[in-house]
Ligand SMILES: Cc1ncc(C[n+]2csc(CCOP(=O)(O)OP(=O)(O)O)c2C)c(N)n1
């Protein structure tokens with residue numbers, strides 16, 4: 111049930127007197143039914159369009175936008191959704207620090223809030239973004255990954271994900287258009303759970319997914335998920351419907367003394383504990399945090415995002431050649447599926463981690479999760495970046511090299 | 522907020538500090554007739570204790586601001602790094618302390634969200650931040666909130682210096698002043714923030730020094746009411762920093778009078794539609 115006050119308002123300029131927001135004609139349905147039982151129809155659309163269709167069904171209150179390639183497509187579509195009445199409020203902010211601050215403000219008011227960005231926009235908004243978890247602001251940021259300057263490029267590369275990993279933000283990495291659709295909807299539901307109350311980023315590899323078409327099976331647009339209930343959260347909304355929260359009142363917290371150290375430390379611990387608690391809710395909507403193909407294989411590929419699709423093809427071609435190669439797809443980058451990963455690679459002797467970035471953030475995360483839990487050798491690649499594609503042959507070549515007694519890459 | 526939210530459950534009352542009980546029973550919330558500045562001492566103020574420097578004029582101004590709020594029970598303050606938040610955060614009003622300079626963007630999103638959730642209950646959002654926080658690091662967000670005609674009040678606590686970091690020049694410092702980071706004197710002029718507000722079409726603009734307490738409260742009330750119904754409101758208040766400008770504590774008020782006379786006289790710039798609206802309201806107030 112919505113906690114928002116019902117009110118009859120004048121239609122917006124340019125709309126007839128009997129205009130009804132399209133969102134008001136949608137039916138609120140149970141999220142479990144919506145995800146798992148509602149009939150779906152398959153369409154062939156781009157990742158940006160998949161995001162738009164997710165947002166249409168997400169019962170969003172407030173979307174704040176700022177253009178950047180390749181994200182613009184979706185956020186301007188949000189403008190049309192607003193105009194049709196699927197989103198209650200929408201505006202273009204001044205730039206990303208402003209937008210990321212404002213969307214945090216909207217979330218503090220207790221409404222469902224959304225924005226989207228890409229590489230440089232994410233970096234510009236980073237101070238605000240990194241403060242969302244501590245402020246316990248549930249909201250969704252769709253991140254259509256692209257290279258971070260310089261030298262200038264607008265091509266896909268997901269280096270920006272590495273900057274978000276230690277912020278306390280929930281983070282999903284979509285493989286394809288279908289994931290982007292499902293994950294975006296799940297993101298709202300999970301981030302607003304009381305014992306989570308955290309922002310959630312859904313990243314997708316720009317262009318490869320945002321601008322390419324893929325099959326997406328979607329529920330009817332007459333349905334939408336339940337609205338955010340501004341009364342249900344780990345910290346009260348800043349609506350002056352509660353006595354002021356002590357976090358902003360107590361003098362010791364603002365001073366540099368042992369109480370403030372403890373306050374900050376325990377607050378951070380709680381944020382990161384909440385990240386862990388989100389796992390059970392993600393499971394409700396998107397299943398396990400990982401997907402495993404050919405469990406028990408001696409050779410395993412671990413990947414996230416669109417690299418998973420390249421890895422799937424490598425697995426298929428290896429199979430044709432008579433070799434079994436396994437694959438672990440990481441769906442939730444945060445919370446990181448440490449335990450599941452340890453289980454999934456138990457029988458592995460060689461692990462390959464293909465990535466669309468130079469730094470190898472996934473490699474680093476996998477290594478710290480598996481250290482002491484595996485005898486397998488872990489290859490730091492292959493990696494492509496700056497907009498390059500990852501040919502399946504590259505993955506297969508690395509596997510080939512890996513089988514040699516002394517492979518040319520170092521560990 | 523309803524008074525019930527603030528009122529302790531029966532049985533608990535005895536165990537609460539007297540300050541809290543006073544706030545419920547003698548505070549400014551939910552009163553038909555709001556306590557005035559002249560009633561100070563006779564009601565429980567929203568802000569009493571604070572850790573700011575002795576004699577700091579900013580504290581006086583903040584205290585008066587809280588008395589001026591037309592509906593403290595439905596007000597939310599957005600602040601940022603700077604001296605002011607040390608006092609503001611101790612007031613019995615929700616206070617958002619974001620990143621330095623983000624106030625007007627946070628307030629924009631907050632106000633949009635509150636309007637969605639409470640279309641029948643006006644929620645008054647006020648930004649209270651230092652001159653550096655608004656005119657330097659927060660400049661873009663300040664200006665754009667005005668260009669977008671966001672309906673909240675911005676109050677600049679203009680001490681003409683970065684007080685909280687120990688006395689560096691800011692955009693609101695006067696030309697030629699020698700301060701930290703301006704060892705040869707400030708090269709630029711004091712930024713004409715009032716002029717910028719005018720250009721941006723802010724509906725209620727006021728310049729004020731805390732020399733006349735009732736006027737401060739009235740100005741805040743006017744600004745908040747205009748922001749509630751008409752458009753953006755901006756108050757620029759001279760709130761001297763006695764520490765960084767070496768003003769002896771007993772002379773802080775004399776300084777305020779002097780500066781007011783010399784270059785910080787009370788001034789209101791009100792759009793026609795805001796004037797009309799205020800006239801209506803103030804007529805009704807008189808009848809009461
Ligand atoms: C992003 C960022 N940059 C710099 C600072 C350091 N900082 C904290 S308070 C402050 C000065 C505040 O000056 P002003 O806004 O004029 O308020 P005052 O203290 O004078 O009231 C600065 C620079 C910060 N907290 N965050």
Ligand code: SF4
Pocket residue numbers: 573574576577578579604680684685761762763764765
């Ligand atoms: S440093 Fe200046 S502005 Fe800050 S509290 Fe002290 S006197 Fe006031």
